[in-house]
Amino acid sequence: MHPALSVILFTTASGAGYGMLFWLGLLAPLGLLPMEASFGLTASVLGLALITFGLLSSTAHLGHPERAWRAITQWRTSWLSREGVASLITYIPAVLFPLLWLMDGAPDGVAELLGFLTAAMAVVTVICTGMIYASLKPIRQWYHPLVMPFYLLASVFSGGACLAGVAMFWHASPMLAYATVVLAAITLVAKLAYWRSIDRGPVRGPGDAIGLTELGTVRMLDPPNTEDNYLMREMGYRIARKHAARLRVIAVALAFVVPIVLLPFIPPVAAVVALVGLLVERWLFFAEATHTVTLYYGRTA
Amino acid sequence: MTAIPSPGAKKLGLVIDLDTCVGCHACAVNCKEWNTSGHSAPLPDFDAYQAKPQGVWFNRVHSYEAGEGRDSRTVYFPRSCLHCEEPACVTVCPTGASYKRAEDGIVLVNADTCIGCKLCSWACPYGAREFDEDAGVMKKCTLCIDRIYNTNLPEQDRVPACVSTCPAQARHFGDLGDPDSAVSRLVAERGGYGLMPELGYKPVNRYLPPRARAHHATPVETPAEPITNSFLRWIDRALSR
Numbered sequence: 001m002h003p004a005l006s007v008i009l010f011t012t013a014s015g016a017g018y019g020m021l022f023w024l025g026l027l028a029p030l031g032l033l034p035m036e037a038s039f040g041l042t043a044s045v046l047g048l049a050l051i052t053f054g055l056l057s058s059t060a061h062l063g064h065p066e067r068a069w070r071a072i073t074q075w076r077t078s079w080l081s082r083e084g085v086a087s088l089i090t091y092i093p094a095v096l097f098p099l100l101w102l103m104d105g106a107p108d109g110v111a112e113l114l115g116f117l118t119a120a121m122a123v124v125t126v127i128c129t130g131m132i133y134a135s136l137k138p139i140r141q142w143y144h145p146l147v148m149p150f151y152l153l154a155s156v157f158s159g160g161a162c163l164a165g166v167a168m169f170w171h172a173s174p175m176l177a178y179a180t181v182v183l184a185a186i187t188l189v190a191k192l193a194y195w196r197s198i199d200r201g202p203v204r205g206p207g208d209a210i211g212l213t214e215l216g217t218v219r220m221l222d223p224p225n226t227e228d229n230y231l232m233r234e235m236g237y238r239i240a241r242k243h244a245a246r247l248r249v250i251a252v253a254l255a256f257v258v259p260i261v262l263l264p265f266i267p268p269v270a271a272v273v274a275l276v277g278l279l280v281e282r283w284l285f286f287a288e289a290t291h292t293v294t295l296y297y298g299r300t301a
Numbered sequence: 302m303t304a305i306p307s308p309g310a311k312k313l314g315l316v317i318d319l320d321t322c323v324g325c326h327a328c329a330v331n332c333k334e335w336n337t338s339g340h341s342a343p344l345p346d347f348d349a350y351q352a353k354p355q356g357v358w359f360n361r362v363h364s365y366e367a368g369e370g371r372d373s374r375t376v377y378f379p380r381s382c383l384h385c386e387e388p389a390c391v392t393v394c395p396t397g398a399s400y401k402r403a404e405d406g407i408v409l410v411n412a413d414t415c416i417g418c419k420l421c422s423w424a425c426p427y428g429a430r431e432f433d434e435d436a437g438v439m440k441k442c443t444l445c446i447d448r449i450y451n452t453n454l455p456e457q458d459r460v461p462a463c464v465s466t467c468p469a470q471a472r473h474f475g476d477l478g479d480p481d482s483a484v485s486r487l488v489a490e491r492g493g494y495g496l497m498p499e500l501g502y503k504p505v506n507r508y509l510p511p512r513a514r515a516h517h518a519t520p521v522e523t524p525a526e527p528i529t530n531s532f533l534r535w536i537d538r539a540l541s542r
Contacts, residue, residue: 001423063417063437070414071395074303080420081395137389137500138426206365210378211496212319212510216368221375224329224361227353230431234422292497293428296363296380 001139002237003286006060011129012278014054014087015151018122019159020047021094023176025119028101029112034170037102043166044098047159048091055087079135083128090121126155138292140202140301146194153190154281157183158274161259165268177263184263184274188256191281195248198288209295220298235291236299244288251281303394305387306403312478313405313444314384314505315464316487320512322471324364324377328463332360332381335462340447341412345435357431359442360463376511379472381463382429382442383496383504384408390421390430406478406505407446412438426500449474477505
């Protein structure tokens with residue numbers, strides 16, 4: 001699948017933003033984060049900024065961004081629509097929570113409820129994002145049981161790192177940073193298991209696509225068109241195996257290993273490195289995905 | 302709504318005979334010709350007169366070689382929308398622009414509400430949807446909805462453009478929901494099949510597999526041993542000509 005920068009930026013940035021809001025909404029009412037309203041405001045603004053940047057960047061992917069509002073109508077069937085609805089609903093508690101915190105001076109009472117609601121909606125939104133990919137049968141690397149859980153793990157891990165990065169400036173206890181280290185390890189294991197699984201196949205060829213495997217091996221003689229077309233540009237992206245192997249190492253190092261080492265000491269730097277690493281990981285998620293339509297063009301998928 | 306309507310009795314679709322298709326691309330060309338001014342017009346072309354022309358086509362003809370040696374054969378394979386009974390391209394659409402008609406099962410796109418998110422093209426395993434980069438909306442085969450119900454056309458012309466033009470009569474149009482229709486009988490007779498049924502999209506279109514090849518050709522004779530006499534060799538060559 002063609003790794004569109006707008007979509008990669010969107011899922012990475014908004015994933016981290018929702019992860020931040022999840023931890024803030026969950027831990028602040030429990031008294032496990034700095035109690036200063038200035039911290040709540042800063043963390044909320046940063047989280048919402050990441051989300052908003054992500055959502056705006058995703059509209060760059062659209063042919064008609066001015067019609068984007070229509071995307072909230074089909075939530076009964078479409079995960080993309082559900083994501084749109086969930087992302088908009090999340091704004092309500094996510095904006096009110098830090099404001100009430102600021103007014104009351106502490107995240108309790110109604111603010112506590114809004115915090116928990118924000119955390120829940122953040123999780124729901126990220127699940128919807130993951131399901132957009134995990135529900136697409138033509139792409140075996142996406143129609144995979146680990147895809148949605150990984151989106152959720154990557155979100156709470158990167159968001160935890162970002163929030164720990166902010167909390168450091170308010171002299172927070174390193175508890176969140178330690179929790180994020182554990183999450184980084186779990187997320188890494190999930191990614192390694194995912195790569196191992198998709199590398200194993202199953203791999204199909206043109207014979208399966210045209211339904212004539214009983215005639216023997218089917219090879220492509222001629223494509224239907226002499227030049228490229230939309231299908232192959234969008235769905236036929238190919239990455240050299242050696243490049244993929246190197247990028248996987250880079251992704252593991254930047255998204256997980258370096259942050260695990262740095263998180264207990266300088267969480268802000270760890271968060272930035274983790275986000276860069278997750279961008280590489282997300283790029284690979286697209287580049288390594290093979291679409292069934294490419295079988296018609298003589299490929300395996 | 303992108304919810305799939307409860308299945309109607311009528312399932313309009315195509316039956317494509319892979320035994321008689323000669324791979325001439327006439328169906329693809331006539332499809333382009335009709336549809337560039339039809340329901341989903343235009344079908345844009347980019348760099349049409351340059352070295353690398355590209356464009357939107359609803360129908361593309363692939364060529365394959367299947368099997369080995371004497372049993373190998375060429376298969377021409379026209380590929381277009383299969384108007385599935387469970388079209389994921391419709392259910393993933395966030396705006397309701399993609400829809401399946403309850404009355405005849407045709408899958409269409411409303412170009413006025415499509416936001417061009419391309420998710421439907423990702424959800425289609427058959428490559429039926431192509432993005433119009435000029436208009437910023439998704440386009441696809443309409444089963445020539447503007448021909449098959451067009452009372453301005455003579456009755457025999459009320460079939461999709463690809464069907465009307467096929468010189469090998471490899472393409473057939475009809476109601477696959479009616480077991481007594483000509484297309485349904487053809488499918489039953491020839492063992493017609495749907496593409497990749499394991500994906501669960503339940504395509505309506507059917508393909509008729511190539512018929513089994515008869516091997517009547519006699520093996521080429523080869524001389525038992527080389528002829529040494531030059532006169533006899535000349536006679537042999539002259540007679541073999």
